[in-house]
Amino acid sequence: MPDKNVLVLGGGVAGLSAALELARLGIGVDLVEKTSFLGGHAIQFSCKATDKCVKCGACVAEEKLEDVVRHSNIKLLPGSHVKKVTKKADRFSVTLQKTPEYITPQKCTGCGVCFEKCPSEGAIIRGFSKSNVPFYAVCEGKCLFVKDKSCNLCQEICPENAITLDKKSCSYSCETDAIIVATGFKAFSPESKPYGYDIFDNVITNLEMERMLRQQSIASRPSDGKEAKKVAFIQCVGSRDAKLKHLWCSKVCCGSALRMARLIKMRQPETDIAFFYIDVQTFGRDFQNFYENVQNDVRMIRAIPGDIFKTGDDRLRVNFFDNTAQDSIEECFDIVVLSIGLGPGEDTEELAELLNLEIAGSGFISASEDGIFTAGTAQRPMSIAETVADAGKAAWDTFKYLGIPQ
Ligand SMILES: Cc1cc2nc3c(=O)[nH]c(=O)nc-3n(C[C@H](O)[C@H](O)[C@H](O)COP(=O)(O)OP(=O)(O)OC[C@H]3O[C@@H](n4cnc5c(N)ncnc54)[C@H](O)[C@@H]3O)c2cc1C
Incomplete structure (x- = not known):
């Protein structure tokens, strides 16, 4: 020892x-x-x-x-x-x-029966890596047994008897x-921004896009599961923002968003991707080279959009001022990804x-x-x-x- x-x-x-x-x-x-x-x-x-x-x-x-x-x-x-x-x-x-350790790690085999059959959405949560044992956990805030003991289905059906809900x-x-x-860190919560996050299903954060690409490989619209044909990334949401007193640059968002954009373009070559930014922060030795190449795949637009509206055919209308054309432009997208910053x-x-x-x-x-x-x-x-x-x-x-x- x-x-x-x-x-x-x-x-x-x-x-x-x-x-x-x-x-x-x-x-x-x-x-x-x-x-x-x-x-x-x-x-x-x-x-x-x-x-x-x-x-x-x-x-x-x-x-x-x-x-x-x-x-x-x-x-x-x-x-x-x-x-x-x-x-x-x-x-x-x-x-x-x-x-409490509701799911005993030594018994759980990660079969996922509890996750599939649980009647309360979000009460059994799944990890991202199989190295986390158990791979599933009980979310106390959503579990009906923890709330009022009205359900113990997962405990009943677990083939390994790995679940015990009556624990303190x-x-x-x-x-x-x-x-x-x-x-x-805590990722910035973008509800206060005029982009319709938490109101429009297809406005998501970069963290949600990361999870989507990890879990299902392609970028699809949360509202109907259809493959996204037009995607916008909006940078600096909650960073370099005097009103919020978040003056710092979050450093990782430009690189992360551009790499996601490139990955989407490789997996879904038909997809049009626009990248709205203030200026691009580079980090890492190879970033300059990567940045030059990525501009062949992604439309770089030096502007931060104003409000976002939902159209009658469930798309997202983004308004912005195009500095090159010196004109206000409206463009519709299937998904808007907000690059939220890193806070304390x-x-x-x-x-x-x-x-x-x-x-x-x-x-x-x-x-x-x-x-x-x-x-x-x-x-x-x-x-x-x-x-x-x-x-x-x-x-x-x-x-x-x-x-x-x-
Ligand atoms: C959308 C997004 C994309 C990114 N992409 C990239 C990228 O492509 N490349 C890159 O290099 N970086 C990227 N980053 C940055 C990367 O996420 C961070 O560098 C990394 O996660 C930092 O790790 P950390 O351990 O400091 O913090 P965290 O990942 O936040 O981990 C902190 C842990 O501490 C736990 N914790 C918090 N409070 C307590 C407490 N009181 N007691 C016990 N545990 C606690 C939390 O639950 C969490 O598990 C990205 C960030 C975001 C938001």
């Missing part, structure tokens, strides 16, 4: 990377994830390789997750969040609240030598209070106290590659803090 132990908060790319680095250095890790599944945002992304790898980083989350679940120095605590932290003589005592959440306490905060994680303030973290004016974590380290997008927008590098640094700083002779 390792003598030193670190608590890592957050099971996204940052938390997985930091946990792995420490585990490989012989440190015991408790990896706490508040949702039912590890992998964070990036585990939902589709590989965007066309004729060759475009270095989107989507596979990194999958690889890290596979290694983490196999590592004997890492204890996984999904469905958990921190309630209390106290520090005594260089050690932290931490109390966690853990949601419990407290879990542990002692740790250091803490790494890797609680990530939703638990940041609560964690700041529990752990004495400093928060910058932007709302991201800016500094932490002795024995507490931060990693990844909890501090600012970062790409997956930057997140891995930052988590590696946080793990190394933690290792040095623990004072283990090398």
